[in-house]
Amino acid sequence: MGQALPQHDVYQAIADPSRRRLLRLLTQGEQPLSALSGQFDMSRTAVSKHLRVLREAGLVTERRAGRETRYAFRPEPLAELKDWLGYFEQFWDNKLAILKHLVEEQDENA
Amino acid sequence: MGQALPQHDVYQAIADPSRRRLLRLLTQGEQPLSALSGQFDMSRTAVSKHLRVLREAGLVTERRAGRETRYAFRPEPLAELKDWLGYFEQFWDNKLAILKHLVEEQDENA
DNA sequence: TTGACATGAAACCATTCGGTTTCGTATGAT
DNA sequence: ATCATACGAAACCGAATGGTTTCATGTCAA
Incomplete structure (x- = not known):
């Protein structure tokens, strides 16, 4: 083996x-x-x-x-990292996502 | 201590x-x-x-x-990762950077 | 051909890592 | 009061990590 x-x-x-x-x-x-x-x-x-x-x-x-x-x-493998990061970007770039997050927090605290 | x-x-x-x-x-x-x-x-x-x-x-x-x-x-710390990645992106996105890389290789081989 | 240079492989070592089980302690329900 | 729930702390364990030193090998230079 x-x-x-x-x-x-x-x-x-x-x-x-x-x-x-x-x-x-x-x-x-x-x-x-x-x-x-x-x-x-x-x-x-x-x-x-x-x-x-x-x-x-x-x-x-x-x-x-x-x-x-x-x-x-060789930069190619960094593309995977970029993709991975891309998924999370909405959570700090996107104002709508931030709003959604706040709403969820309100829900949880209710 | x-x-x-x-x-x-x-x-x-x-x-x-x-x-x-x-x-x-x-x-x-x-x-x-x-x-x-x-x-x-x-x-x-x-x-x-x-x-x-x-x-x-x-x-x-x-x-x-x-x-x-x-x-x-909490997404904030991912910004550091994004910045780090950002530096390297020129090496696979930017055609000029790729060209520069090729030129350097030629130099090395000379 | 002899010797210096550039490197990888191997053996070794202490520490960290990713996981477990056991135990202690708040908190909430009866 | 009692008991189950939700969790963290601690002790432990084997394997991986980051480093070392020593040794063998291939390559270039004299």
């Missing part, structure tokens, strides 16, 4: 501040591990593991180039 | 699927724990703990009403 690999999703991937920072850094273009890990206090290996989580979530791609591995940002 | 309480943020709060489901349920209006935990396979206590995490992130409020605790959805 194969070991059940962790397989992270986009929600878990962005839960960690270091990983969010990595994504920001990568929007400036493809970069090798050494360049990325130079920006962090933790070890190179730790950064490498964060990048793996991001890759499992589809947020970065790896590409070997000589002896370095170049990481690149 | 005070023990450093967990204090969760919105990114961690939405990382768990059960908590995301709780938020969805709560958009239908304020509900007591018993009603919410009825929707889950896990114990009432476990649901209660998830709700605490959501509360620490500011995504729900608690209100004692008699012997029940009523939980209500």
Whole structure:
């Protein structure tokens, strides 16, 4: 039986501040591990593991180039997050929704 | 010295699927724990703990009403998430940004 | 060919996480 | 008063998380 690999999703991937920072850094273009890990206090290996989580979530791609591995940002999985958020937006953007909420509160208190 | 309480943020709060489901349920209006935990396979206590995490992130409020605790959805903290996402949207919406990305890749490969 | 560089894999560690069960305590109903 | 209801706190547990150090491997440079 194969070991059940962790397989992270986009929600878990962005839960960690270091990983969010990595994504920001990568929007400036493809970069090798050494360049990325130079920006962090933790070890190179730790950064490498964060990048793996991001890759499992589809947020970065790896590409070997000589002896370095170049990481690149892939925005696509963020669409799921955007959709998820979209559902909730009505509850703070939409004045009608706010009104509806107030009415429900009145109901509950009645 | 005070023990450093967990204090969760919105990114961690939405990382768990059960908590995301709780938020969805709560958009239908304020509900007591018993009603919410009825929707889950896990114990009432476990649901209660998830709700605490959501509360620490500011995504729900608690209100004692008699012997029940009523939980209500608070959308405000999602604004941070929306802002965070907003930064990255240029990388999949904006054709100019995509072009810029391609140019950078060319540079790297040169 | 020898050596430095860039990296991933592995083993390990402490802490956090998501869940359980048990217990204590208000509150509301009889 | 008594008893059931609704809940939180606490103790506990296994697995996942975020980090480390050590080691092996492939690649470029001298």
